[in-house]
Amino acid sequence: MFDFLEGYDLLGAFWVTVQLTVYSAIGSLIWGTLLAAMRVSPVPLMRGFGTAYVNVVRNIPLTVIIIFTSLGLYQTLSITLGAEDITTINFRLAVLGLIAYTSAFVCEAVRSGINTVPVGQAEAARAIGLSFTQVLGLIVLPQAFRSVVGPLANVLIALTKNTTVAAAIGVAEAAYLMKEMIENEAELLLISAVFAFGFVCLTLPTGLILGWVSKKVAVKR
């Protein structure tokens, strides 16, 4: 029944999907947190930049961003991100695009978490003489992160699904393989079922585990 799978590297394709997800998740967590810090900072210019970035990037389709990294950055401006062969270049460009896009959503999630920290906490921290960086780094962000595990899990799940867009610039991940397979094989329903199952396997446990974690670590107020 599953003979059509022979000759195709199904696990390899899903492994690329997982790699894309993990690298982009780490990158967008860092960049998104920085953006959130900018949006609440006392410097108006940084606040303006953070707001502008989030509002612009959130409203551009991810597909436009990903294709731009290939057509615009690589083919027009010859930015290769330090990679030699075309496979690695496309992979890194896709990660770059995913980070640029996802961090806007991470920023919004972290910022909403900062809003859940009671005002008294920050006031007390300031009263004992902590600076803005200390208030944010020692008091507010640690609590904010514990309350945004749930929303961040949603961002992570969306990111997992969004990695399929990398197929548009030829990164050999799951959607790319599926496109190739349904063009060559006759078993449309079976192939689609296999890929759908693969994504359910990736996203469902993430949601369940992180949902459990978010209940575990949330600050009870």
Next chain:
Amino acid sequence: MTSILYDAPGPRAKRRNVLLTVVSLAAFAAVLWWVYLTLDERNQLDWDKWSPFFTDSRAWTTYILPGLENTLIAASLAMVIALPLGALFGISRLSDHLWVRLPSGVVVEFFRAIPVLILMLFANELYTQFEGISSDNRPLYAVVTGLVLYNASVLAEVVRAGILSLPKGQGEAALAIGMRKGQVMRSVLLPQSVTAMLPAIVSQLVVIVKDTALGGALLNFSELLASVRPMSSFYGANTIASFTIVALIFVALNFALTTFASWLERRLRRSKKSTGAVLGADNVDDINAGEVGGTTATGAGGGI
């Protein structure tokens, strides 16, 4: 927000803020300068690469406007079909009967867990097997099918959350005056929850508009993004300029929708006639990405 994390600045803090402003300004300027140099080096800033968009109306009538039209057609078709379908599934998930509740729950959770692109690829291939669909229309149908399957399941969750957000007394009072279950839903719960759901529904449109670009990239659907390639080859490799224009149109369109959604939300929260329950734009994003069980109290996120 401003007063929570830091005090009103004193003389030292003012000096430090000015210093930080100067430093970040210098950093932004350095990045911009580097971008300018790189672009200039590749001749991407030459006036003849940008002039078609300002002096030549054919750039708009031949490439951009038809693309935009297709984007809007696909998005509105998807919305119009997905909305009733989503309402149907959202209401079935609240049914008293397990045999109605369970299948619709499975369908909704399944289509939310799968990337839209996979659904579109499937639909595109499926439609090649039907004689009646011409190959010109196939990409549009595939894009709309993919969008409908995904967004109907997201909207089902919006509808469910909207109905659940109503005060319990509404349904009880309706039952008490002798309405049937169907009547309670049709004449009492649904009309009220529609107002509560409106902002969430409008901001779901943004997700739909953005996702139409997938069809342009992978299914040969000639929407706005797909117009970049022929346009930039016609006007002499002005890739950066074409992308900038297309991205700006997407931003303008979606930003208008986002602003409208949050204006609607504020307005609904203010008005005294409603029950006070409003599903904001953030709530959609919350349930957008396959949240399993329960609702999260805080935050925005997710969404393609």
